[in-house]
Amino acid sequence: MIQRYLLSILSFSFVCFPHQSHAVDQIVLSSDSISPTSEVSSPTGYRGWSSWSLQSFKGPGYGFFWLTEEHVKRQADVLADEFLALGYDRINLDSGWQDPELDEHGRRQMDRLRFPSGMDGLRSYLARKGLKLGLYYLPGIESFAVENRIKILGSEYTADEVIHCPPIQPGGSRPPNCRRPLANAFHVGYALNYSHPGSQLYVDSIVDGLYRWNISFVKLDGNVPGSSFPLASGDLCDTRPDLLAWRKAINRGYEEWRHAGREKIWLAASWEIPPVEVGPVLDVAVDSWRVAIDIEAYGYQMTTFDRVVRNARKAAEWSCIDAHRAWDGLLDLDACLVSDMALAESRSVVTIWALLGTPFYLGDDLELLTTERKKLLLNPEVLDVQRQIGSNPARLHHFNLTRYDQDQKLGPQLTDCKVWEEKRRLVRMSMGVDEMLEPESYCSNIASSSRTQRRTRKYVRDNRNEEEGLEWRQQIWVSELDDGRIFLGIVNAGDQAWWDMPIEVEVNLSMMDDAMNPKRKILRKDDMTYRVRDIWKRTDIGFISFSSRFKLRLDTHDSILYALSPVGS
The missing domain is CATH 3.20.20.70 (Aldolase class I)
Known part of the structure; x- marks a missing residue:
């Protein structure tokens, strides 16, 4: 594995901190730069498995x-x-x-x-x-229910009454010059007509079940x-x-x-x-x-x-x-x-x-x-x-x-x-x-146009300048929370092609204003110091200031994920 490392070009003492590096683990941080493993809150995000x-x-x-x-x-x-x-x-x-x-x-x-x-x-x-x-559903009402005039739970309405362009008489054809919209992107079932009270009752009956x-x-x-x-x-x-x-x-x-x-x-x-x-x-x-x-x-x-x-x-x-x-x-x-x-x-x-x-x-x-x-x-x-x-x-x-x-x-x-x-x-x-x-x-x-599209995409790729589209090849994602903590992720996405290779990226927080929390703009100062934690390694790796620049090297299609916590100026 090609080593990934951070080379800080800061003016203060913590000048180097590695990321998932093996040969350059000689860096030593002072004792006050290391904190115990952070307490992780009870997970409440949506998580599971889908079929x-x-x-x-x-x-x-x-x-x-x-x-x-x-x-x-x-x-x-x-x-x-x-x-x-x-x-x-x-x-x-x-x-x-x-x-x-x-x-x-x-x-x-x-x-x-x-x-x-x-x-x-x-x-x-x-x-x-x-x-x-959890279960899967589509918008609309089932075709069998409409075509067999099934009664909707809790009402006297039948399914054929609650669609667009209902039959003129039970079991009959739709009114002339009346076009029914599709129920969903799959063309399955009938679209419900929500101007009819029975449509909401049908959805209510599904959800009650x-x-x-x-x-x-x-x-x-x-x-x-x-x-x-x-x-x-x-x-x-x-x-x-x-x-x-x-x-x-x-x-x-x-x-x-x-x-x-x-x-x-x-x-x-x-x-x-x-x-x-x-x-x-x-x-x-x-x-x-x-x-x-x-x-x-x-x-x-x-x-x-x-x-x-x-x-x-x-x-x-x-x-x-x-x-x-x-x-x-x-x-x-x-x-x-x-x-x-x-x-x-x-x-x-x-x-x-x-x-x-x-x-x-x-x-x-x-x-x-x-x-x-x-x-x-x-x-x-x-x-x-x-x-x-x-x-x-x-x-x-x-x-x-x-x-x-x-x-x-x-x-x-x-x-x-x-x-x-x-x-x-x-x-x-x-x-x-x-x-x-x-x-x-x-x-x-x-x-029929896919060949033209491929040529167009290749032309765009071959004729772009060095900076054009760089945001997608070298992705830098930033989430600054209201309390000042920053989550920083960098992804070497490349072109998702055989020619992609390891890269070196220079990062400067003060130059990322477009990705920062606008509510905290007036609170940030160039001399603010952040403790840096490698989330994947679950290890504190040093300090940086908001105005500092650092470089890192990433393997092909690899990424880093850091948490930056403000510790004062």
Whole structure:
């Protein structure tokens, strides 16, 4: 391993402190620069495990039908035995848990073949281990419920009455010249018409059933705007009313069920939610939202490092623009996968996820995850960074909105398009919808234009000046808390290509004003001193002043994570 080191070029005594170095460990710090291992707060960030990564993985023994009661219980056993003590207490079942048949009120039930013990059996098994259960849903109402005029629980309304363009007469056709919007990005079910009181009652009935099952998490997928739909498609599909209806039902249900010991259901919106169009709704409706398309590769690798960087780019659009930081909730970068990338790349995943305060839900096969990889996920100080940052995600130093927008205008990568088509196929299959759909406009012409896109991206890369795009190749993430502590992460992301190599980076806190907490600007002074702690090594490594500069060397695709605590001027 190429040594990574810090060379301080400060004017005071602590002139050198190494990071994960072996040959240069001769540096000696004075006794007053070393503090006992910091007390880590009880983890309260969102952590757990989710099934979709293994359902979308094409390795031997995995795939969509991998999701069974036996497999879930085996993952739960490992999670409870090795991860629960650090707050990993959730098991989330993605699309595929549902039975083809609905209940008498048009609601989804658990698949009786995949889960022979049923909902009560699985939930009880998890509860005995201290784990909570989460489920997957789509906006809208089930097609079978509409087409069979199933009565909505607690009302005299039938499902066909609460959709857009209801039949002129029971069992009849829709009114002429009336176009029904899509229910969600997957074209599954019917969109609810929330001007009809029965629509909210239908959502209420679903949520009441979830509280009855003691479900504590819902992933509501396929939201539009978002989900790779072009923004111009708002008249075709708009699920923002669904998010608001689910929030109303969750809050109401919690008031009814909290006396029975129920936890308020965590509502997560997915995926690639755009800030401007949906931010105000997210602020009042959901607890977390996915900022990018799936991180999974949908192939014989779980994920790749370029997908990690892509999702970090999307997160930066939220964390680096003050107007986008205003919305209350957590940015969700998708599953934290560490099993089959290089160890340095896996460490960088965890570093970025922690600095952005994203929910940590694992997706690898926990039974096969090596001890070395588990250590990345079980470092209590890294997890405490994730918890403390929460809704104050790190900003990217030198984030350039103009360059970001130009990059986005190059369009989606062909690989993303293929992921979207495979994801849609799997979700529709899980919902009992067999017919194939034509590729969405998101994917139209991507295959034919992919060669042009590659040439364009190569031209941009080959003709950029040395500084252009440097913020993405040498990522510097900063989160300054209101109490003055600073979390600093540096990632050698490169171009995620074969030519990437180790780098040397110079860091100067006083030059990072764009990434600092604006509320603390008048409180910072150049002579302020910070104690520096290497979070990954869980070791104090020296002091720096706010105006000092230091250099460090990072292996290819590797990262560092430091905590800087002010100790006075």
